[in-house]
Amino acid sequence: MNDYEALLRLQDIDLELMRLSKTLKAMPQQKKIAAIDAAKHKVAGELTKIVGQRKDTEMEIADCEQEHEHLMQKTDEVRATAQAPDADYRQASNIEAQLTHLAKKMEKIGFEHGQKVEALKRLGKAESNARGLEAKLDEERAAQEEAFKRDTADLMARARSLNEERKQMLAALDDDTIRRYDAAFKRFGGLAVERLQGNVPSICRVKLQPSLFSDLKKADAITECPYCHRLLVTQEVAD
Numbered sequence: 697m698n699d700y701e702a703l704l705r706l707q708d709i710d711l712e713l714m715r716l717s718k719t720l721k722a723m724p725q726q727k728k729i730a731a732i733d734a735a736k737h738k739v740a741g742e743l744t745k746i747v748g749q750r751k752d753t754e755m756e757i758a759d760c761e762q763e764h765e766h767l768m769q770k771t772d773e774v775r776a777t778a779q780a781p782d783a784d785y786r787q788a789s790n791i792e793a794q795l796t797h798l799a800k801k802m803e804k805i806g807f808e809h810g811q812k813v814e815a816l817k818r819l820g821k822a823e824s825n826a827r828g829l830e831a832k833l834d835e836e837r838a839a840q841e842e843a844f845k846r847d848t849a850d851l852m853a854r855a856r857s858l859n860e861e862r863k864q865m866l867a868a869l870d871d872d873t874i875r876r877y878d879a880a881f882k883r884f885g886g887l888a889v890e891r892l893q894g895n896v897p898s899i900c901r902v903k904l905q906p907s908l909f910s911d912l913k914k915a916d917a918i919t920e921c922p923y924c925h926r927l928l929v930t931q932e933v934a935d
């Protein structure tokens with residue numbers, strides 16, 4: 697295969713790959729997968745928040761329990777002093793006041809504890825709902841992926857074979873031509889190579905002046921269009 701034939705084939709391969717890629721991106725499953733991913737992202741954010749709140753609440757409950765334990769001990773100690781045989785009236789009323797104070801504190805802690813336990817239940821429910829939703833989204837995503845694979849098997853096989861052939865075309869071209877092709881491909885959105893048809897390049901279709909035409913006929917098979925600067929294959933004309 698001549699280098700200009702490889703270049704023309706490379707151009708056709710790349711244009712077909714572009715069309716394939718567009719078709720693949722436009723498959724309905726891709727839109728659904730993107731929506732699922734957005735929903736998963738949102739759920740993950742909510743879950744992080746819920747788990748953080750749940751852990752905080754668990755710690756607060758542990759603190760309440762510790763504090764309650766501490767108050768119980770304190771109450772026992774105060775009661776023990778009250779049992780002392782030498783306790784007089786003043787001490788007794790002081791002890792009474794201490795016990796009342798401790799009881800109030802315990803009541804407050806008990807109330808707080810109850811509220812935290814309720815909050816923990818709500819958070820636990822929210823967390824399990826979020827995890828359930830997450831699992832459902834994962835399932836849906838896998839189903840969409842599966843459908844995408846099934847519906848695009850032929851297109852993917854075609855893309856693989858084009859990519860294989862593409863490697864062979866690149867191997868038949870020198871580095872400078874590949875570099876110029878890549879640059880033109882980017883610049884012209886894919887339409888990088890034109891052929892000289894008579895004295896008209898196939899894409900820009902600006903008729904060549906006779907002097908330019910005769911220059912081009914003497915140039916390499918792969919040259920540059922003097923008008924639009926795409927790669928220009930002239931070999932067929934020269935032949």
Ligand SMILES: [Zn+2]
Pocket residue numbers: 890897899900901902921922923924925926
């Ligand atoms: Zn041109």
